[in-house]
Amino acid sequence: MLYRLRVSLPDRPGSLARVTQLLGAAGADVMQMTVLERLGGRAVDEFTVEWVGERDVAALVAPLERSTGVRIEGCWAAGEVPGSAPELDVLGQVARDPGRAVATLIDAAPTLFHADWAVAGRGGRGRQLVHTSWRAPEGPALPALTPMRPLAFAYEGDPSGHGAAAPIGASWLTLYVVRHQGPAFHRSELERLGRIVDVVLGVLGERGAARAVGGVAP
Incomplete structure (x- = not known):
């Protein structure tokens, strides 16, 4: 199933790589990433991820919530297939x-x-x-x-x-x-x-x- 994740993170080198690494380690396939905002030393990014199986989506966001400086602003089902127009x-x-x-x-x-x-x-x-x-x-x-x-x-x-x-x-x-x-x-x-x-x-x-x-x- 496709999910949309909106994440606020520090706008500095390595932060984005850390988020994608945590998502991958949780078993999510990152299919798309969009930068919504960069302001005041922070960035707001949205990720479209594929989350296979019937696992609780809380297992997807929990590692991010434990990461220093990362805030989850939302996680919800996505209706658009990445790459489509x-x-x-x-x-x-x-x-x-x-x-x-x-x-x-x-x-x-x-x-x-x-x-x-x-x-x-x-x-x-x-x-x-x-x-x-x-x-x-x-x-x-x-x-x-x-x-x-x-x-x-x-x-x-x-x-x-x-x-x-x-x-x-x-x-x-x-x-x-x-x-x-x-x-x-x-x-x-x-x-x-x-x-x-x-x-x-x-x-x-x-x-x-x-x-x-x-x-x-x-």
């Missing part, structure tokens, strides 16, 4: 079927962001839901947001849940992505979410984007 798949589907652009974006968001589900709606708190992804709950406890840019929020329906919200064009339509495991959405994830939405709208063009979000009739 899901953003390009989304853009291809949008180009082929512009009328389903919002639905395509919502359906793909959980995989793109290692989340559990996503919805698009107007009016905050899930009122007037336009589209829901697989596994989205009925009547999700969403905050009343009309964000001008992507932002993170604590999901009220689950004490351990985290969400991200982003505007879809100038339509008062908001995209919500929620995960029940793992850490809060990092600012690099929020920036990526905003870029993906912008690129999807750019592929559609001004009139196509208006149609996709319900701005004008087809």
